[in-house]
Amino acid sequence: MRALLIVNPNATSTTPAGRDLLAHALESRVELAVAHTGHRGHAAELAQQAAADGMGLIVVHGGDGTVNEVINGFLPKPVLGPANSLSAGWMPRIAVVPGGSANVFARSLGTSSDPVVATNQLIDLLSSDTTRRIGLGYADDRWYTFTAGMGLDARVCEAIDSSRNDGHAVTPARYVRTTVQEFFKSKGSHPTLTVELEGAEPVSGVHYAFVSNSSPWTYLNTLPVHTNPGTSFDTGLGVFAMRSTSMVSTLRLARQLLTPGAEPKLDKLFRVDDVPCARFTSSVPIGLQMDGDYLGLREEVVFHSVPQALEVVAPKPDPKG
Template structure:
């Protein structure tokens, strides 16, 4: 089996020793080419090369941003000619970032050593399964995208990372709470449209999910759309208020793992084919935890069975 191992040496929780151990472990069983990313966009270039050169699998050791780049490179842009996923390498992930939402949604353990053992078992058994992906701005997203408050949090976290601070779960929580409690942080409102429903006006923050959970707080999964998964359409979660009390009550439902998060200021649907966000002025946008700047209009779609991943059935308890 020919495998490309893509590692991000700048990911939050990767180490030289850990990367070497992973490379040596895989090389003992497969024909492995090890590639270390060196710049933004490099992982996408490597994903495109792996697809073009007919690798059997691509294993990514890094965070969600690195995995997102690799997938976009493998598949090409959503508006390009679709590729048969069976003709592409299967994708495997060994977590190395701070959240690792995509890997954990696939049932991959947070511990890189355990995850490597899981991955070898899957590769040896030829376990591949198709998953759906979302797309917007002519890019694929793996698990979620958002406009408004969550994107503001991502922007503020990126500022902190550039200042040399690690992206820990505790820092994400503090940054999120700070965004809601600081009066000067007021995201512009926008309208959300979904099929067969009246437009939702005055939305202050909205998420579009391709799977659940939406994120993790340490070991605790946060599922904004519990019924959304890799086999169906998109989940939409749109709130018309950034009021502290209202959102503390809503947040407590998410922290408690509610199967039906609800509130008077919330619109939620767990399975739609498309979503459109439109605002009178540009608002902050994020995709898979990567800040994309400010946009006035966003259209989200979903394509079924577009990528094969090294995984068994995804009916599992999130790790």
């Protein structure tokens, strides 16, 4: 099988030694070509060409942003309707060896966050031809793998992007500090979002919301954060919309999110799993992020779940959850 290894050399945890180890290991299993990204959007260009050339596998060594670029580079637009689907046709498989700061997508698939361990995992999976098909989220003419957000989360991603451009390292501690800063900046502001689900009354007065394609929503080092525990790559989307910014409600919610096995529940929280489609509107332009990438301001976004959209080289899901 022919394969392309796409490496983001600027990703947080990639190293020359790790990249060489991964390439040498893959060469024992596939006919390998290696490409390093050089600019924003380059991973998408490389993936598009790999698919056009008929390569059977694309291995991504980078963070969630690089993975998102690759998928959007070669995966066609879905057919949206009563049953969202992807047009029939051949597509390469995807494998991920983490190289970023969070690596939420890879870790949610059961891939180790350690690049060396993940490399060994991948070789074993290729040897046994172990794959699975997963659903993806689609919104704003883009695919996303694990989460999207409007409001607070998008502002945090925008601030993190800005600090990264200024040369600051992206760490869990920086995410926490930035989230706290952005929360207090917006505290007391008028809620602008309305959430609409088919067959249900609109939910208005929302300050910020997440639309997840898997769980966990993110990680704090090794600690998974679950906004929608019932959401997975095999279900529809999980909607999590907060209608309060009070300190009491926020602290209670934070405790629930950080408690293993907890189901987030608050009077001011609207949360539902396995949603095929969700429409968000805002009375003023509000920030949108997808897979941690800030996309700008929007007044309306429709989120779709597209089942069985992507074949990944990854461990089979644990039937016990």
